[in-house]
Amino acid sequence: MTRIIKYVFTDILRNKIVLGYTAFLLLISLSVFTLEDNTSKGILSLLNIILIIVPLVSIIFSTTYIYNSAEFIELLVSQPLKRKHIWSSLFTGLAGSLSCSFFIGAGLPILFFAPAAIGLIMTAMGLLLSIIFVAIAMLAAVMTRDKAKGIGISIFLWLYFSLLFDVFILFQFQDYPLEKFMIIASACNPIDLSRILILLKMDISALMGFTGAVFRDFFGTQPGLAIAFLVLGLWVMVTFWLSLRKFNRKDL
Numbered sequence: 001m002t003r004i005i006k007y008v009f010t011d012i013l014r015n016k017i018v019l020g021y022t023a024f025l026l027l028i029s030l031s032v033f034t035l036e037d038n039t040s041k042g043i044l045s046l047l048n049i050i051l052i053i054v055p056l057v058s059i060i061f062s063t064t065y066i067y068n069s070a071e072f073i074e075l076l077v078s079q080p081l082k083r084k085h086i087w088s089s090l091f092t093g094l095a096g097s098l099s100c101s102f103f104i105g106a107g108l109p110i111l112f113f114a115p116a117a118i119g120l121i122m123t124a125m126g127l128l129l130s131i132i133f134v135a136i137a138m139l140a141a142v143m144t145r146d147k148a149k150g151i152g153i154s155i156f157l158w159l160y161f162s163l164l165f166d167v168f169i170l171f172q173f174q175d176y177p178l179e180k181f182m183i184i185a186s187a188c189n190p191i192d193l194s195r196i197l198i199l200l201k202m203d204i205s206a207l208m209g210f211t212g213a214v215f216r217d218f219f220g221t222q223p224g225l226a227i228a229f230l231v232l233g234l235w236v237m238v239t240f241w242l243s244l245r246k247f248n249r250k251d252l
Contacts, residue, residue, distance in 0.1 A: 008093025025105025033113040062137030063154040125194040139243035
């Protein structure tokens with residue numbers, strides 16, 4: 001299992017797309033913080049990168065990597081190895097390498113220029129989103145043999161979480177007193193939950209929108225923050241468990 005993780009990890013880190021992704025994040029992060037005198041403005045400039053680009057790259061690259069590694073996976077399955085060990089190793093290698101790429105490209109500049117609580121929260125959200133969308137990508141890839149269809153499912157899921165969720169779920173009910181429903185609904189979207197936590201730490205009410213206003217009193221406390229991290233952790237575990245269950249039953 002350790003050898004598989006090491007192979008996947010090093011193979012991905014040598015990939016030109018991942019190297020370009022790391023360089024892009026590093027260039028944008030350094031440019032934003034060096035050009036802006038105010039750290040808060042730099043954090044806001046990076047907000048869309050963390051919430052949009054990081055999940056997109058994680059889910060598309062991971063889905064493509066699983067399909068391109070189909071023969072390698074079949075070879076591993078033919079060996080006396082448990083399927084759960086194979087799938088767990090692939091997940092660990094993918095999540096670890098993309099998280100490492102994000103941390104080098106964006107995490108280190110954020111922690112250097114904004115070492116306060118907001119810097120820690122933003123770095124943590126970027127790492128969690130990378131891992132969550134790797135798990136979602138593996139679930140999408142194991143659902144179908146068709147590469148084009150699998151990538152299409154991944155793109156749709158990213159589009160739903162990043163754009164369509166607020167349009168079709170939250171804003172449709174903003175005129176109704178459904179605070180408890182909104183809490184549950186937004187917990188079902190890791191991108192939305194991450195945005196709320198970052199903006200709450202920055203204490204910028206004007207930029208928080210409807211969802212942030214609903215959660216200000218709930219997630220603005222230490223117990224609320226702990227619950228939010230627990231929910232994001234559940235996103236990783238539940239999504240990966242579903243993909244593992246599907247992989248164990250799949251006829252390769």
